[in-house]
Amino acid sequence: MSTGVLGTDKRGIRELGAEEKVGWDEVSEGVVLNSFEGVAEDIAHKKAEERDYSDFNSYTATVASWRIIKPVYNRDICIDCQNCWVWCPDTSIISRDKQMLGIDYDHCKGCGVCVEVCPTNPKSLLMYSEAADNEEALAGWPQKEKKEKN
């Protein structure tokens, strides 16, 4: 996954280089921001890694600095139900060939929806502090909870 090439600012928007910077009032009428380099065809059938994103596409930016908690993904428990994929508001769950591969930490804002919709026991996604180490989190993953009898 691409990270901002030219660094990030507080809102997670990549700063353009000084020579490229154009003020909003200098933009002429009818100007077009192209999402892709060159002629983009058949985008609906191209995976993200096959696309030639332009610098104007927010895919090339990051909002990672919004996050104070982050989801950590445990492949061993995941059943590939894709609940997290369909309800992720930030297109941050990466799934290929019906399998979940992981989390795009450049676009994730840490809302925690993926953890809430995860149906496994224990959950295969859990929220940890942004400073936490993923390996340590996986090592200390909670055990299966027994159902309480009423």
Add this chain to the structure above:
Amino acid sequence: MAITSIKNLKEFSTTNDRFEGSHLLCPGCAHSMIVRELMNSTDDNLVIASNTGCLEVSTAVYPYTSWDTSWIHIGFENAATAASCAEAMHKARKRKGTLKDNDAPVKFVAFGGDGSTYDIGFQWLSGAMERGHDFTYICLDNENYANTGGQRSSATPVGAHTTTAQAGSVSYGKKQKKKDMVAIMAAHGAPYVAQLAPNKWKSMAKGFQKALEIEGPCFINTVSACTTEWKFDPKDTIGITDLATDTLMFPIYEIINGHELNILYRPKNILKVEDYLGAQGRYRHLFKPENKHVIERIQKDIDEKWEFLQRREEARI
């Protein structure tokens, strides 16, 4: 063409996103869930127009765009106008044979929030529906002007606290009923009108496919839970939407050709509306003893509406 692999979620997940991350919508915003579910259900070329609103300001912050399709924003009220004009131009150029590819399927879609759909863009939307352009209008209904600080709109339901209909010692929040936009659009004689919710992703994707396929103006109202103004934790967006559909606060149904009503989701256990209201900060004041009558009124309205929908479905008229 409509993507056929939406039988189950695993197959749906093989579709490619055309709505990119790093937009500036709040964490846990339902807007982007809805837009993703819609755009992933088709592989047609889309021409999208957006009204001013959360979706527009957050996905097109210069120098970025989150849209992998053609996208335009003009004003607060005229996404319907922009989409219908683009559609008319496309039709004319197709007739004259001046398009680069005359056979490429192009669909026209307009997105608006509830403020721009129910209030400010109502006249323009009504005009476009009446002219009968081949486009689909999608309202992302979060029941207030969330982009400007949560003012009341005509989509705000009874009893909700907003910054311009405040709850306090003399008022219990908004006193007026929510406008029934779906019925108004059906009354235009639109070939396809629906109310859908993002937690029911399958009916959402299918509804959108149907709207694109059908020739003529289609309208889809979608419930979009707003973590900021409804005041709940961002992680609970889907949980709140589940409550909205299971308490029948947002029944999911479609109306074909202005009269044929189908209910698309019947909850197994219909929950009491208190469950939905209690989960949100904007209804907190309703649980004071003096406001008990408001909850009763809301429940009564919901029951009446559900009865009405069921009878309409049965009558097939």
